[in-house]
Amino acid sequence: MTDDTWSQFLEACRRGHDKVQQDLKEVDMLIQQTSGEVDRLVQNNARAAARVRQVESQFETVPREDIKTAYSAMLENQQRLFTMRGQLEKLQSDQKNLARIEEIYKRVLEQTEPVMDLPTTSPTTPKSPQAMVTSIIEAQERERQRLSRQMHDGPAQSLTNLVLQAEICERYFDRSPERARAELAELKKSVVGTFQKVKGFIFDLRPMMLDDLGLMPTLKRYVEGLADSGYPGVTLTITGKERRLVGYKEVTIFRLVQELVNIGREHGQASNIKITLDMGETVARITIEDNGSGFELDEALTSTNATRLGLLPLRERIEMLGGQINFASNIGQGMRTTCTLPIEQA
Numbered sequence: 001m002t003d004d005t006w007s008q009f010l011e012a013c014r015r016g017h018d019k020v021q022q023d024l025k026e027v028d029m030l031i032q033q034t035s036g037e038v039d040r041l042v043q044n045n046a047r048a049a050a051r052v053r054q055v056e057s058q059f060e061t062v063p064r065e066d067i068k069t070a071y072s073a074m075l076e077n078q079q080r081l082f083t084m085r086g087q088l089e090k091l092q093s094d095q096k097n098l099a100r101i102e103e104i105y106k107r108v109l110e111q112t113e114p115v116m117d118l119p120t121t122s123p124t125t126p127k128s129p130q131a132m133v134t135s136i137i138e139a140q141e142r143e144r145q146r147l148s149r150q151m152h153d154g155p156a157q158s159l160t161n162l163v164l165q166a167e168i169c170e171r172y173f174d175r176s177p178e179r180a181r182a183e184l185a186e187l188k189k190s191v192v193g194t195f196q197k198v199k200g201f202i203f204d205l206r207p208m209m210l211d212d213l214g215l216m217p218t219l220k221r222y223v224e225g226l227a228d229s230g231y232p233g234v235t236l237t238i239t240g241k242e243r244r245l246v247g248y249k250e251v252t253i254f255r256l257v258q259e260l261v262n263i264g265r266e267h268g269q270a271s272n273i274k275i276t277l278d279m280g281e282t283v284a285r286i287t288i289e290d291n292g293s294g295f296e297l298d299e300a301l302t303s304t305n306a307t308r309l310g311l312l313p314l315r316e317r318i319e320m321l322g323g324q325i326n327f328a329s330n331i332g333q334g335m336r337t338t339c340t341l342p343i344e345q346a
Contacts, residue, residue, distance in 0.1 A: 240279030268292020
């Protein structure tokens with residue numbers, strides 16, 4: 001191992017050790033906060049269960065809305081408690097893993113103490129393998145968090161309502177068949193709606209037609225799905241020769257479009273988003289422009305906003321594949337992204 005390589009390795013270890021120590025502090029704080037939230041939800045759950053028992057004892061006289069409210073409050077609290085306990089377990093697992101990593105870094109640095117007086121890495125030094133792995137892991141965690149929020153706000157909430165409606169139907173079967181039939185009709189409508197939400201969630205997670213039919217049909221279906229779900233402001237224009245690409249390039253372009261549309265919708269509150277894909281012989285050119293609120297680009301690319309919005313991971317992903325991506329935005333002027341990516345035909 002050359003002196004240069006050794007120095008880079010030690011510097012990467014030092015940065016990794018500092019990062020892990022910071023992560024441990026943050027995880028410790030999150031564990032304390034989550035533990036407090038779990039305790040609060042346990043108390044709320046006991047109160048909600050007591051309210052349901054009270055409603056059940058007066059089922060014939062309590063208004064339907066009060067019944068729904070009681071069951072909904074209990075189920076929602078139970079779901080929240082289940083989620084928070086799962087999050088607490090994950091944080092405790094993360095804490096153990098980070099502690100092990102921190103111990104490894106510590107041992108490496110203790111063994112190399114005599115050669116630790118190294119100059120700091122310049123801003124232009126390429127990312128070390130450890131930093132690249134860290135970046136990939138952070139990107140994966142952001143995606144998991146986004147999917148978790150989507151699952152909680154969409155299918156999970158809908159399934160909670162289905163359980164509630166089924167409980168009400170069951171109680172009306174013997175006492176009021178007419179009310180039971182009406183509730184079953186409502187339950188059927190809710191099941192259909194939930195099924196559509198689950199299909200949309202699966203499509204966002206990994207559209208099967210991307211593997212079966214390719215990038216262009218999947219992008220068209222994606223835009224149609226947005227319109228069907230009440231967001232008609234996204235338009236797609238495809239020029240050049242439509243054809244299959246190698247799998248990872250198709251996934252990269254689809255995720256690029258998907259993430260930039262999400263940024264325009266969720267962060268920019270854009271009502272119109274224009275997607276243009278030009279399939280050249282050797283290069284794909286993607287342009288995505290929205291009329292959202294925009295942001296100060298320099299600040300967004302040098303602050304925690306870059307991580308929160310996901311702009312830097314997008315850039316790193318494209319550049320790792322030999323492409324280029326540029327962002328243009330100002331407050332009140334929306335955002336425009338242009339990207340070129342070398343492509344090979346499948």
